Amino acid sequence: MGTLDGKVALITGTAGGMGRVAAQIFAREGARIVGADIQVAANEETAGLVRRAGGEMTGIAPVDLTDADAVRRLAEEAAAAYGGLDVIYNNAAMQRFGPMPDFSVEDWHATVAGELDIPFLVSKFTWPHLVRRGGGVIINVASEAGLIAGATPPMVAHTAANAGVIGMTRQLALEGAPHGIRAVAISPGPVLTPASDRDLGDNQAARDAITAKTLLKRFARPEEIVELAAFLASDRASYITGADYPVDGGASAW
Numbered sequence: 001m002g003t004l005d006g007k008v009a010l011i012t013g014t015a016g017g018m019g020r021v022a023a024q025i026f027a028r029e030g031a032r033i034v035g036a037d038i039q040v041a042a043n044e045e046t047a048g049l050v051r052r053a054g055g056e057m058t059g060i061a062p063v064d065l066t067d068a069d070a071v072r073r074l075a076e077e078a079a080a081a082y083g084g085l086d087v088i089y090n091n092a093a094m095q096r097f098g099p100m101p102d103f104s105v106e107d108w109h110a111t112v113a114g115e116l117d118i119p120f121l122v123s124k125f126t127w128p129h130l131v132r133r134g135g136g137v138i139i140n141v142a143s144e145a146g147l148i149a150g151a152t153p154p155m156v157a158h159t160a161a162n163a164g165v166i167g168m169t170r171q172l173a174l175e176g177a178p179h180g181i182r183a184v185a186i187s188p189g190p191v192l193t194p195a196s197d198r199d200l201g202d203n204q205a206a207r208d209a210i211t212a213k214t215l216l217k218r219f220a221r222p223e224e225i226v227e228l229a230a231f232l233a234s235d236r237a238s239y240i241t242g243a244d245y246p247v248d249g250g251a252s253a254w
């Protein structure tokens with residue numbers, strides 16, 4: 001018996017990082033996965049990993065989740081894959097960093113599109129499918145940057161967009177409640193994914209700077225974020241909506 005047996009979960013950003021781990025953990029818990037990403041080969045790799053472990057996943061790629069028409073089509077395709085949708089896991093994001101006042105207007109708009117437009121568009125176009133199902137759950141991955149400022153690297157658009165995600169989650173919870181839709185946010189601290197591990201290489205000073213604000217003085221492993229998401233997606237979390245959960249090693253506690 002899995003905690004997500006019988007549920008269909010649309011997870012965005014399943015080509016790598018936390019999205020890949022989410023596909024694996026949600027499938028382990030019995031959910032059928034629809035995984036969307038802009039990257040084709042890596043997304044298929046994830047589907048292969050899920051299937052080899054005995055799970056079910058349909059990959060939909062490439063899809064640019066900042067493109068409203070593409071997301072509209074994705075929502076239809078995702079709902080058709082297994083006959084409906086129960087969980088929307090807004091994990092995919094793209095962000096740019098840079099200091100004030102040089103951070104360009106283009107980088108600002110790209111980050112807002114990559115972090116705030118994506119969960120809005122995916123929630124908007126999948127919403128009618130959740131309503132049709134009699135309810136569901138929207139999980140938005142925000143960031144500790146939505147709660148506190150960050151020095152490393154400078155992150156003006158990242159902080160603004162993620163505060164937006166947390167605010168939007170509260171509103172989705174309010175408007176979703178009459179339809180049985182719960183909406184929750186998770187705000188991770190620094191997470192070591194294969195991509196960030198590769199980028200940081202042996203630069204221990206950079207690693208220490210990124211984790212300095214955590215009380216635990218380390219990165220999270222992707223599963224330390226995703227296990228909470230799996231709980232929030234399940235019926236065991238049936239009284240939880242409108243809330244944001246920091247999973248940040250204590251970074252926002254002081």
Ligand SMILES: NC(=O)c1ccc[n+]([C@@H]2O[C@H](COP(=O)([O-])OP(=O)(O)OC[C@H]3O[C@@H](n4cnc5c(N)ncnc54)[C@H](O)[C@@H]3O)[C@@H](O)[C@H]2O)c1
Nearest residue numbers: 013015016017018037038064065091092093094143190191
């Ligand atoms: N890694 C961290 O330290 C950290 C910390 C706090 C919050 N987060 C958030 O957690 C989530 C996952 O982070 P991650 O580190 O696993 O990210 P990642 O960059 O490893 O993966 C993101 C995935 O989203 C996909 N994606 C990006 N833009 C897309 C688009 N326009 N259309 C379709 N797919 C697109 C990418 O191809 C990639 O597979 C993100 O929302 C991120 O902001 C990450």
